[in-house]
Amino acid sequence: MNDRPIGVFDSGLGGLTVLKEIMKILPNENIVYFGDTARVPYGARSKETIIKYTFQAINFLMSKNVKAIVIACNTATARSLKEANEKYDIPIIGVIEAGARTAAYSTKNKIVGVIGTEGTIRSKAYNVEIGKIDKEIKIIDKACPLFVPIVEEGWSNTEIASLTAQKYLGELIEQGIDSLVLGCTHYPLLKRTVGEIVGENIKLVNPAKETAKDLKKILENKELIRLDDSIKPSYEYYVSDIPEKFASIGEEFLKKEIQDIKNVEIQKY
Amino acid sequence: MNDRPIGVFDSGLGGLTVLKEIMKILPNENIVYFGDTARVPYGARSKETIIKYTFQAINFLMSKNVKAIVIACNTATARSLKEANEKYDIPIIGVIEAGARTAAYSTKNKIVGVIGTEGTIRSKAYNVEIGKIDKEIKIIDKACPLFVPIVEEGWSNTEIASLTAQKYLGELIEQGIDSLVLGCTHYPLLKRTVGEIVGENIKLVNPAKETAKDLKKILENKELIRLDDSIKPSYEYYVSDIPEKFASIGEEFLKKEIQDIKNVEIQKY
Incomplete structure (x- = not known):
């Protein structure tokens, strides 16, 4: 049972930071990424x-017998x-709640900054969770x-x-923020550059890191942690279309080699 | 007859440069923009x-009784x-052919640069037309x-x-290009910055300008030019969703005030 993999889903490659x-x-x-x-x-x-897209992704991951799923995408988390x-029984967590909670508990002056894509900012998802x-x-x-x-151009430190x-x-x-939520899965790669601009007095909150901590707690509580470490864990990568740059950019995100990316016809799930 | 408007269609606001x-x-x-x-x-x-989207846009514009249509979008031109x-009888032109032709005739050393979005570059549409x-x-x-x-941030001259x-x-x-095609409808706003980088010896080709010239020729040949100039021409703007920034960014593109933007339920066409 505990050997079952964790499923991680994103709209693209940003979720690799999670x-x-x-x-x-x-x-x-063991982990399956889609x-x-x-x-x-x-x-x-x-x-x-x-x-619809999220359910297809979950159906696909469940076909791989996952024991828990992380929706590693701000838009999909906010919308679905x-x-x-409500629909599925296994634990499913998103990337917004943990980041929002960390920001809410870390701010001292109660002024928090949130940066993200236009979609995430327009959705006000972090504002709602922090509120x-x-x-x-x-x-x-x-x-x-x-x-x-x-x-994506690899220009994060230019x-x-x-x-x-x-x-x-x-x-x-x-405006005096003392905490800044990096509300997009791409942004952890900009941590150094953003840190240099905002200085040491503004705490950077990386929702990817907080989400991983939440996941660990959930697996522990549900006794779903993989205990047998005699066999190295396996990592599988699936995409619905292989863009030329997926492996090269992805390795930059993951800081690890990505081998054997498989294609999946996601609309069939 | 000649009072009938020209229809201009783009996936967003880039077509405003056309x-x-x-x-x-x-x-x-008279012009109707969608x-x-x-x-x-x-x-x-x-x-x-x-x-499908292009046909819906054309159906909508034809409901406004247009006499000719410009597909002011590189992706839609390349794909549809x-x-x-083949489907419609009125003159319909895109933005690629005129730009490609101008580049092909302006290059002396036969090395042409083409810049655009990832989609346009991947489509090789300019390469095919120039070839x-x-x-x-x-x-x-x-x-x-x-x-x-x-x-879109308004940072073109920073x-x-x-x-x-x-x-x-x-x-x-x-690599020695002597002509550079600005193969995206947003790029004419970067003309000054790009011009400063490439210098005077590289000719910048603006497909928007060349497409407008082609349109004029077609209207003249078909005797569709509006001759009566006693009444000022009317400009109508339709969008399928009103983004906050459409008017403000759009005016930057158009160098003219945009009044009275109307919403259209495009999926009904």
Whole structure:
């Protein structure tokens, strides 16, 4: 039973930063990753469509006999996590709650910054989750549409990234945030650049890391941790379309070699 | 008859740069613009889907009694222009042919650069059109994914734009291009920055301008030009979803005030 893999799902390759944190904190677990690269980005799609895509991803992962699923995509979490938990019995968690909770507990002056894609920022998903914990927290949010292509070009530590971060974050710093949620799965790659701009007094919250910690706790509580470490864990990668860059960019995200990426016809699930 | 408007269609607001050139060269024409903002970007969608969307846009524009249509979108042109011309009787032109032709006739050393979104570059649409005119022309193409968000942020004339242009275009300059096709409807806004990087010896080809010239010729040949200039021309703007920024960014594209943007339920057409 405990040998069953963990399923990780994202609309593309951003979720690999979440996978990286899971591998780090749960180094003994088998994992199946699915990236819906044929239909990325989800941002502009309707709630109904995103629910359909999420259910297809979950059905596929369940066909691999997973014991728990992480929706490692902000858009899919915001639009479909609740519906997924109503429909399926296994534990399914998203990336928003853990990040929001960490920000809510780490802020001292109750001014929190949230950055993400235009879709995530427009959805106000982090604002809602943080508000559930503490209504008095003021949230300064900002869409940063250049950050994803900067990361995907491999330019995270260039002057372009630094100037862009200055432009996006100047306003948030001026308004006195003491915590900043990196609300997009691509952004952990910009941690160094963003950290240099905001300085040491602003705490960076990486929802990928917090989500991995939550997952570990859930597996422990449900006694689903893989205990037998005599056989090395296996990592499987599936995508709905193989973009040329998936392996090369993906390895940058994961800091690990990605072997044997398989194609899946996701619309059949 | 000649009072009938020209229809201009794009997946979003990029086509406004084409509209601008049409207004300049045909200042007397009534125009209806449709931006499919609910379903932008088309880049990742299948050929079948794009054909369906294009036909819906054409059906909508024909309900406005247009006399000719410009598909002011590189993706839609590459994927559906042929099919649109097979199906409909009115003149329908795209943005690729005129730009490709201009580049093919302007290059002296037969080395042409083409820049665009990842979708346009992957489609090789400009390569095919240029190859039809002169097979000996060598094409150096390059996807520039940061350019669209830079333009949409209003950062076209910043250091970020300049550094990004240097990174993207350095390779093309080294390979000796003497003409550069701005193969994305957003890129005319980067003309100054790109011009500074490539220098005076590389001719910038703006397909929007060339397409407007082609349209004028077609209307003249078919005797469809609006001659009565006693009444000022009317400009109507329709979108399938009103994004907050459409008017503000759109005015930057069009260099003109955009009034009275109307919503259309495009899936009904």
